[in-house]
Amino acid sequence: MDVFMRIAPTVIFFVILLGMGFWIQKKSSDSRTANYSKDYYIGGRSLGGFVLAMTLVATYSSVSSFLSGPGVAWQRGFGWVYLASIQIVAAFIVLGVLGKKMAVIGRKVDAVTVVDVIRSRYNSNVLAIISAIVIIVFFTTSMLGQFIGGATLFSAATGWSYDASLMLFAAVVVLYTTVGGFKAVAITDTACAIIMMVGMGILAVIILGEGGGLSGVMATITEVSATARTTGEGVDMIAPTASGLVSVKSLIGFWFLVGIGTVGLPQTNVRCLSYRDTKAVHSAMIYGTIVVGAMMIGMHLLGVLARGVLFEVEGSTDTVISTLISGHMHPLLAGLTIIGPLAATMSTVSSLLISGSSAIVKDIYIYNKTTKNEAVDQKMVGKISLIVTAVMGIVTIIMAFEPPSIIIWINMFATGGLQIAFFWPLLLGMFWSKANGTGALFSVVGGLAVYCIATAQGISIGGFNNIIASTIIAFILFVIGSKVGKPAEEKVLRTFFPDKF
Amino acid sequence: MEKMSYKEKFIQMNKEAKATWIATAIVFVFWWVSGFGIYAVAPEATILYMPAWFMVACFGTWFLTIGLVVYLTKKVFKDFDLNDDTEIEGGN
Numbered sequence: 001m002d003v004f005m006r007i008a009p010t011v012i013f014f015v016i017l018l019g020m021g022f023w024i025q026k027k028s029s030d031s032r033t034a035n036y037s038k039d040y041y042i043g044g045r046s047l048g049g050f051v052l053a054m055t056l057v058a059t060y061s062s063v064s065s066f067l068s069g070p071g072v073a074w075q076r077g078f079g080w081v082y083l084a085s086i087q088i089v090a091a092f093i094v095l096g097v098l099g100k101k102m103a104v105i106g107r108k109v110d111a112v113t114v115v116d117v118i119r120s121r122y123n124s125n126v127l128a129i130i131s132a133i134v135i136i137v138f139f140t141t142s143m144l145g146q147f148i149g150g151a152t153l154f155s156a157a158t159g160w161s162y163d164a165s166l167m168l169f170a171a172v173v174v175l176y177t178t179v180g181g182f183k184a185v186a187i188t189d190t191a192c193a194i195i196m197m198v199g200m201g202i203l204a205v206i207i208l209g210e211g212g213g214l215s216g217v218m219a220t221i222t223e224v225s226a227t228a229r230t231t232g233e234g235v236d237m238i239a240p241t242a243s244g245l246v247s248v249k250s251l252i253g254f255w256f257l258v259g260i261g262t263v264g265l266p267q268t269n270v271r272c273l274s275y276r277d278t279k280a281v282h283s284a285m286i287y288g289t290i291v292v293g294a295m296m297i298g299m300h301l302l303g304v305l306a307r308g309v310l311f312e313v314e315g316s317t318d319t320v321i322s323t324l325i326s327g328h329m330h331p332l333l334a335g336l337t338i339i340g341p342l343a344a345t346m347s348t349v350s351s352l353l354i355s356g357s358s359a360i361v362k363d364i365y366i367y368n369k370t371t372k373n374e375a376v377d378q379k380m381v382g383k384i385s386l387i388v389t390a391v392m393g394i395v396t397i398i399m400a401f402e403p404p405s406i407i408i409w410i411n412m413f414a415t416g417g418l419q420i421a422f423f424w425p426l427l428l429g430m431f432w433s434k435a436n437g438t439g440a441l442f443s444v445v446g447g448l449a450v451y452c453i454a455t456a457q458g459i460s461i462g463g464f465n466n467i468i469a470s471t472i473i474a475f476i477l478f479v480i481g482s483k484v485g486k487p488a489e490e491k492v493l494r495t496f497f498p499d500k501f
Numbered sequence: 502m503e504k505m506s507y508k509e510k511f512i513q514m515n516k517e518a519k520a521t522w523i524a525t526a527i528v529f530v531f532w533w534v535s536g537f538g539i540y541a542v543a544p545e546a547t548i549l550y551m552p553a554w555f556m557v558a559c560f561g562t563w564f565l566t567i568g569l570v571v572y573l574t575k576k577v578f579k580d581f582d583l584n585d586d587t588e589i590e591g592g593n
Binding site for chain 2: 078081082085086088089092093096097098100101103104107108214215218238239240255260277278279282283285286289290293297301431497498499501
């Protein structure tokens with residue numbers, strides 16, 4: 001009975017998600033016959049403001065925003081919430097800076113993927129292929145990380161085995177993403193974002209209730225911090241630098257990695273191609289900022305406040321939230337709360353999966369077809385899209401049963417690597433008319449090399465996260481390449497920079 | 502919805518992007534100054550039992566950002582058609 005109550009809410013939620021996936025597949029059969037990839041990979045450019053905001057935030061808030069982040073906050077205190085709060089800017093910068101340009105240009109050149117935009121701006125097949133490969137590799141490893149995190153959590157909170165937990169939720173997310181495509185991803189993301197907020201609310205009530213209200217919890221934390229200041233043992237949870245565990249240099253690094261640099265994440269900026277009209281993007285900027293702030297400040301603050309309830313944890317701090325859920329709640333409430341972090345996992349995976357699949361089908365397969373002047377049969381594209389999405393998902397699930405250490409290792413480079421590969425090519429491509437293919441190629445190859453080699457060697461250039469040095473080097477290489485290479489053709493410039501004519 | 506030519510849309514979008522960067526810069530400065538500033542001046546101060554520096558730097562920055570985004574979208578950003586219909590008009 002106990003296990004049943006813990007699992008029932010999740011099962012109901014999963015049935016709803018699957019229902020959404022199949023319902024959308026049925027509803028969009030007409031628009032898919034006309035242009036399969038446009039409907040399947042971008043939802044026919046139909047998202048409204050609320051859904052756009054929710055899918056952006058849900059994609060961005062991953063399992064780590066629910067588990068490892070709050071876990072570290074439990075140990076380090078308010079300094080870690082301060083660091084996490086940088087992410088407030090993640091929703092509006094990408095929409096404000098790139099949102100409309102990508103939408104206008106995307107419609108003009110009929111782009112369905114971020115790589116489509118890059119290809120039409122730089123006319124470089126090599127660059128497009130590199131971008132697509134970067135997406136495929138890093139998206140797969142990121143999905144794997146999400147699967148592992150989600151399955152570990154579910155198994156800890158319900159008592160199910162890791163393998164059974166993985167099978168259950170991974171199969172569900174792969175299935176609804178495969179059949180429903182981007183539109184299903186966006187709608188389910190919205191449901192996930194809402195349930196994440198619900199889970200957060202329940203956690204807040206439990207923590208404050210058990211910890212003797214805000215004053216009780218804060219009394220504990222103040223005591224811990226006072227001890228740390230006088231004896232040097234433990235962490236000063238009240239200080240922004242958390243007894244030196246949060247350095248100013250790391251905060252600067254994070255301002256790029258989780259703040260400004262998120263403009264370059266293809267899983268977020270592909271959403272600029274998917275919305276309906278300017279009203280949608282305007283309201284999404286507002287909703288997105290409200291929700292991302294509530295979620296990031298909220299979850300990490302709950303991690304800190306959990307210190308008033310949990311004084312010690314066994315093993316890694318990742319277990320703080322799952323211990324709270326499994327040990328401090330009525331089983332039914334636990335079952336409801338566990339959906340929050342699972343939803344965070346699934347909404348991230350679904351977006352990575354659909355964009356990863358588009359990189360293979362649209363950026364490589366369909367492109368090769370059209371260059372050979374072969375007709376693109378929409379039915380065939382439909383079949384291939386479904387198969388590629390399913391296979392990519394299934395392969396990742398299989399790897400998650402016994403995660404190969406090489407993949408865990410590659411995942412360390414995922415966020416930074418994606419940012420270096422897309423930040424300057426998109427930003428300079430859209431705002432600097434002298435940017436050209438040579439510059440972009442120099443920048444992506446050089447930047448990725450510096451970032452990956454330095455990070456792999458454990459060097460941190462200048463004491464900062466390597467993203468800082470690599471982004472600067474990538475910028476310099478971009479400018480050099482653009483000076484030596486051929487300028488963009490006039491046709492391209494007329495599309496991307498009509499204001500120069 | 503304003504009627505704009507393809508070129509006018511780009512001039513407007515450049516303006517919007519610039520305004521977004523300015524808003525980001527304001528958020529950035531406020532976040533650093535309020536966090537470390539208040540902690541340096543009054544490390545023990547609290548708001549609702551929690552550290553004052555934290556409340557202003559996190560919740561304050563959040564509210565400020567929402568305010569700035571509302572301002573941007575209402576005052577700076579403009580509504581226009583994302584499709585380019587100028588060619589069709591030219592053909593008539």
